[in-house]
Amino acid sequence: MATTALHAWLLDSDPALRWQVERDLVHEPEHVWRATRARVQTEGFGARLLALQDPEGTWAGGAHFPGDFSKEEFARSGQPWTATTWSLNALREWGVPAQTLEGTAELLDRHARWEYDDLPFWSGEVDACINGFTLANGVWLGADVAGIADWFVTHRLADGGWNCEWVEGSTRSSFHSTLNALKGLLAWEMATGGSPQTRAARRAGEEYLLERGLFRRLSTGEQVGEWSTVFSYPMRWVCSVLNAADYFRTAALTDGGAPDERLRDAIAVIRAQEQHDGTWIQAHRHPGRVWFHVDVPPGEPSKWLTFHARRVLQWWDGAGR
Structure with a gap:
C-alpha cells in the first residue's frame, strides 16, 4: 500500500487504536x-471491557486469574486473560481516562487480593511482571503504589534486571520480567519523577536488555528464544523485539535522548x-480465555502490529539512524 492508503487502513479501526494512529503516525492536531x-x-x-467490570471493582472475580480459574484450565487452555490485571492493562493502553474508573482504586483496595498468599492488591506480590503491571496501573488510577516502586529497587538482580522466578532461587534476569518491570518503572517516573534509586534501577534494567540487543544471549550472541522475534497482539507479557523496541521509543522520548545504537539489530x-x-x-494468538478478540487471527495483516512497528521505525528513521 502507498502511505496514504496504509494510513487510511489503520484509521479505519476501533477508537482505541485510531487515536494513537492519529497522534503518532498521521500527526493530527491534538x-x-x-x-x-x-x-x-x-x-x-473500551466500552465493552468497561461494561464487564464487577461491582467489587475487579474483572472476572480475580486479581491475576479469574475467580473460577483452575490448574486444569491452565493445562487445557493456557493462561486466562480476563481478570483484573489484564483488563486494566488493556484499558490503560487504549487510553481510557482514569476518571472513567473513578473509585476503582478504592474498590480494589477493599476487595481484591492476589492469588499468591492473599496479599493486598496495591501492595503487589512477588512476581516482577505482575508488580510492573500493577505499578503502571496504580499510577494511572491514583493508588498508593510507592511500595511497589521501592520493591523493584531492592529486588533487582546482580546482572541488572529482574526475574519472576527469583522466589525459586533464580539469580539471572529474564528478558520478559525485565521489560515488564521497566514499563512499570517508566510509568512511575513519568507520573512522579521517581527517586534516584528507582531511576538507577530503570537504567540498569535498560542496560541489561541493550547489552543483549533486546534478543540475544550475552554469553553466545545467539537468539534467546523463538518468542523474541514472533509478533502478536495483544503482546501480553512477552519480550518480543517489537514490544521492547516500543518501550525504548517511549523511554527515549520521555528522557529526551536519541535511539541507542545497540537497538540496530x-x-x-x-x-x-x-x-x-x-x-x-x-x-499467533496467546492461548487462553479472553473477553473478546481485539485483533485478527494468525496469518492476517494486523493493524495493531502494523501501527506499533511503523511507530518504532518512524522514530528510529526520524533520528537519522
Whole structure:
C-alpha cells in the first residue's frame, strides 16, 4: 500500500487504536486525536471491557486469574486473560481516562487480593511482571503504589534486571520480567519523577536488555528464544523485539535522548517482517480465555502490529539512524 492508503487502513479501526494512529503516525492536531480518544470509553473495545467490570471493582472475580480459574484450565487452555490485571492493562493502553474508573482504586483496595498468599492488591506480590503491571496501573488510577516502586529497587538482580522466578532461587534476569518491570518503572517516573534509586534501577534494567540487543544471549550472541522475534497482539507479557523496541521509543522520548545504537539489530528484525504492502502479520494468538478478540487471527495483516512497528521505525528513521 502507498502511505496514504496504509494510513487510511489503520484509521479505519476501533477508537482505541485510531487515536494513537492519529497522534503518532498521521500527526493530527491534538484536538483531533483527543476527540477520538474520548470515544474509547463509550464505543468499541473500551466500552465493552468497561461494561464487564464487577461491582467489587475487579474483572472476572480475580486479581491475576479469574475467580473460577483452575490448574486444569491452565493445562487445557493456557493462561486466562480476563481478570483484573489484564483488563486494566488493556484499558490503560487504549487510553481510557482514569476518571472513567473513578473509585476503582478504592474498590480494589477493599476487595481484591492476589492469588499468591492473599496479599493486598496495591501492595503487589512477588512476581516482577505482575508488580510492573500493577505499578503502571496504580499510577494511572491514583493508588498508593510507592511500595511497589521501592520493591523493584531492592529486588533487582546482580546482572541488572529482574526475574519472576527469583522466589525459586533464580539469580539471572529474564528478558520478559525485565521489560515488564521497566514499563512499570517508566510509568512511575513519568507520573512522579521517581527517586534516584528507582531511576538507577530503570537504567540498569535498560542496560541489561541493550547489552543483549533486546534478543540475544550475552554469553553466545545467539537468539534467546523463538518468542523474541514472533509478533502478536495483544503482546501480553512477552519480550518480543517489537514490544521492547516500543518501550525504548517511549523511554527515549520521555528522557529526551536519541535511539541507542545497540537497538540496530532489533530494528532490522522488525523491518524484515514488513510485508510488500507495508503491513505486519499476526503470527499467533496467546492461548487462553479472553473477553473478546481485539485483533485478527494468525496469518492476517494486523493493524495493531502494523501501527506499533511503523511507530518504532518512524522514530528510529526520524533520528537519522
